[in-house]
Amino acid sequence: MPSIFAVTLQMPRGNTETIYPRALVLAGIRKYVDNKMYRAAYLACRSHMVDMNILHDHFPSQFMANISLFIDQVKKVEYIDEFLSRLRNEDVSETLYKNTLKIAVPDVAVSDAPKSEAPGNANKTAPQDNKVNRICDAFLSVLASRIDTNLRNLVTTHVCKSPPDLDSGLQLVAKLREKSTGQAEEAVEHMCFLTDAYRLYDHALGLYDLELTLMVAQQAQKDPREYLPFLQKLQAMPTLRRQYEIDNYLGRVRKALRSLHTLQAYEELKLYAIKHTLYNDALELYKYQPELLRDMSHLYADYLYDQSNYKEAAIIYESLSLYEPAYQSYKLAHQWRECIYCASLVPLSKDQMNSLAHSLATTLTDETKDYISAAHIHAQHLQDIPTAARLLCCGNQFGDACRLLVLHGKQSLVNDIVDSALGNAMGSMIHLLADCKAQLNTQVPRIRELRVHRANDPLGFYGGDPTAGMAEGDADIPDNVSLAPTDASTMAGQSMFTRYTGNTSSSRKTSKTRRREERKRARGKKGTVYEEEYLVNSVRRLIERVNGAIDEGETLIQALLRRGMRERAALVQHHLDEVLGMCRDCLDDVFEVTKEKGVGVSGTDVEGSIGDDGGLGRERPSGGEGVFWDSLQQSLRGKGREPPVIKEFRKLAILGG
Numbered sequence: 303m304p305s306i307f308a309v310t311l312q313m314p315r316g317n318t319e320t321i322y323p324r325a326l327v328l329a330g331i332r333k334y335v336d337n338k339m340y341r342a343a344y345l346a347c348r349s350h351m352v353d354m355n356i357l358h359d360h361f362p363s364q365f366m367a368n369i370s371l372f373i374d375q376v377k378k379v380e381y382i383d384e385f386l387s388r389l390r391n392e393d394v395s396e397t398l399y400k401n402t403l404k405i406a407v408p409d410v411a412v413s414d415a416p417k418s419e420a421p422g423n424a425n426k427t428a429p430q431d432n433k434v435n436r437i438c439d440a441f442l443s444v445l446a447s448r449i450d451t452n453l454r455n456l457v458t459t460h461v462c463k464s465p466p467d468l469d470s471g472l473q474l475v476a477k478l479r480e481k482s483t484g485q486a487e488e489a490v491e492h493m494c495f496l497t498d499a500y501r502l503y504d505h506a507l508g509l510y511d512l513e514l515t516l517m518v519a520q521q522a523q524k525d526p527r528e529y530l531p532f533l534q535k536l537q538a539m540p541t542l543r544r545q546y547e548i549d550n551y552l553g554r555v556r557k558a559l560r561s562l563h564t565l566q567a568y569e570e571l572k573l574y575a576i577k578h579t580l581y582n583d584a585l586e587l588y589k590y591q592p593e594l595l596r597d598m599s600h601l602y603a604d605y606l607y608d609q610s611n612y613k614e615a616a617i618i619y620e621s622l623s624l625y626e627p628a629y630q631s632y633k634l635a636h637q638w639r640e641c642i643y644c645a646s647l648v649p650l651s652k653d654q655m656n657s658l659a660h661s662l663a664t665t666l667t668d669e670t671k672d673y674i675s676a677a678h679i680h681a682q683h684l685q686d687i688p689t690a691a692r693l694l695c696c697g698n699q700f701g702d703a704c705r706l707l708v709l710h711g712k713q714s715l716v717n718d719i720v721d722s723a724l725g726n727a728m729g730s731m732i733h734l735l736a737d738c739k740a741q742l743n744t745q746v747p748r749i750r751e752l753r754v755h756r757a758n759d760p761l762g763f764y765g766g767d768p769t770a771g772m773a774e775g776d777a778d779i780p781d782n783v784s785l786a787p788t789d790a791s792t793m794a795g796q797s798m799f800t801r802y803t804g805n806t807s808s809s810r811k812t813s814k815t816r817r818r819e820e821r822k823r824a825r826g827k828k829g830t831v832y833e834e835e836y837l838v839n840s841v842r843r844l845i846e847r848v849n850g851a852i853d854e855g856e857t858l859i860q861a862l863l864r865r866g867m868r869e870r871a872a873l874v875q876h877h878l879d880e881v882l883g884m885c886r887d888c889l890d891d892v893f894e895v896t897k898e899k900g901v902g903v904s905g906t907d908v909e910g911s912i913g914d915d916g917g918l919g920r921e922r923p924s925g926g927e928g929v930f931w932d933s934l935q936q937s938l939r940g941k942g943r944e945p946p947v948i949k950e951f952r953k954l955a956i957l958g959g
Contacts, residue, residue, distance in 0.1 A: 341375040359395040673697035695723030700861035893945040
């Protein structure tokens with residue numbers, strides 16, 4: 303019975319069963335669509351619970367060109383409404399029903415269609431992200447001339463857009479009200495059925511049409527005490543004031559602000575802008591009115607100051623020539639140059655300027671560690687040259703410190719200030735390099751040891767003991783039962799790491815378990831499965847720290863040589879070169895640098911043995927197991943292990959470099 307897509311089967315006992323194979327049903331629907339038999343295709347979808355999007359998705363260009371034919375064939379308003387309400391932005395021919403499509407030679411009815419427009423062709427000419435709106439717009443253009451017979455379909459089309467175009471639907475009702483109150487009420491009633499009545503009421507109110515709003519409220523069966531006094535109050539207002547009240551009621555604060563601007567109610571607008579933080583919108587409205595713009599800018603600067611956005615507040619204050627609040631804001635923002643400039647324009651007394659400069663220098667030294675800027679303040683504004691030189695030395699600017707002392711006739715202080723600072727800097731550098739050397743000597747061999755252990759005994763490395771899946775208190779095993787793992791016990795699952803990835807009841811972890819596992823991963827405690835990852839990241843951070851010390855070391859070595867401290871300079875250069883050499887030597891081992899692409903941990907062929915799911919043969923689990931999954935995937939694929947680049951250290955030839 304091909305006309306009803308049925309297959310009748312006779313069972314051995316003689317009774318018969320009629321079934322409707324999904325593939326057969328879909329093949330029939332596609333054939334109906336190809337032959338433009340849309341009513342038959344629609345009824346088949348309706349009878350067999352097939353997604354109605356296939357009526358469009360199977361042959362989009364043909365469907366869009368024959369919407370009028372579709373409406374004529376389907377006829378019933380309820381059927382058209384059902385089709386429109388089931389539209390969604392998905393190509394079901396490529397997702398839901400892709401596996402049921404049989405590629406065959408096109409029928410005669412569609413043989414002349416271009417290849418890109420052939421039914422079932424994956425090369426769809428129109429994007430699917432706006433499919434619903436495209437179809438709805440096409441229906442609207444056809445239904446516009448059929449208001450008398452398809453009014454409900456017109457309303458449904460507006461509501462079924464994504465997002466629903468309720469304003470256009472209500473505007474249609476407003477036009478109908480001028481011609482026929484009955485049709486308008488029918489349309490409103492249908493819209494209230496399709497969407498939330500209170501939402502529809504707000505949209506009608508937003509059109510500033512009080513009669514339409516009243517009609518919606520009545521059809522929605524709202525309590526008259528809820529809306530009549532409010533609508534009567536609005537009706538008595540002038541137009542602009544009414545628009546402001548409506549926008550404010552609906553929470554459309556920017557529109558309400560523009561209405562106040564049109565009303566020329568500046569004081570009210572100012573309070574409204576402060577209440578809803580609409581300073582930028584207000585500034586745009588008054589950009590051609592200097593006095594009001596200045597007043598609003600001052601309010602905005604005060605707001606930014608209260609929000610601790612001191613830098614932007616100071617910029618506005620300065621632009622308004624309000625130098626006292628400007629310099630105070632710049633001070634809080636640590637903008638010392640701008641602060642001193644604005645303070646000079648207040649103007650402050652000499653004692654106040656000195657106090658301000660001291661305060662700025664102290665903040666730069668203690669909080670931001672900007673020793674160079676603090677030195678500039680002491681030298682240029684406080685005339686305290688020795689302190690400025692000491693700060694320059696703290697900032698590793700030994701040459702500038704010497705120059706500054708000589709420039710102001712204080713060359714006698716070079717020995718006391720610069721030489722002592724060089725000694726302190728050398729001690730700090732040697733201590734840093736010694737710590738790095740000790741860390742490398744400890745962590746690199748441990749990483750090698752862990753990888754040997756993983757290669758020789760992966761089950762033990764990942765904690766795959768036979769009792770791992772048991773709850774605490776259930777680990778009592780009879781003495782006559784062997785716990786030794788066998789080939790059968792270890793290979794029965796999809797992976798040897800079943801403790802973490804097996805599909806057991808313990809795989810359902812709470813967010814608390816996940817957070818606890820993340821903390822364990824971050825700590826990388828010795829003996830845990832996260833130790834290797836932690837050590838690798840620790841070595842990476844060490845190399846970054848050494849890279850950051852190279853420039854400082856080069857400057858220190860040159861300064862030591864200039865002051866005749868050759869042995870100290872040679873010692874610093876030797877230790878720095880030694881640590882950099884250790885970093886280069888450990889790159890291949892720690893970060894597993896290989897010459898061949900696709901070779902990962904322990905020489906494993908990543909592409910051959912590790913799938914797209916991370917090499918574990920299953921989807922990523924949730925909870926605490928997901929944290930281990932991420933760590934293991936990173937280890938197996940080598941993600942995040944690109945070796946860091948070690949900066950070049952330029953040794954001095956005069957030290958034998």
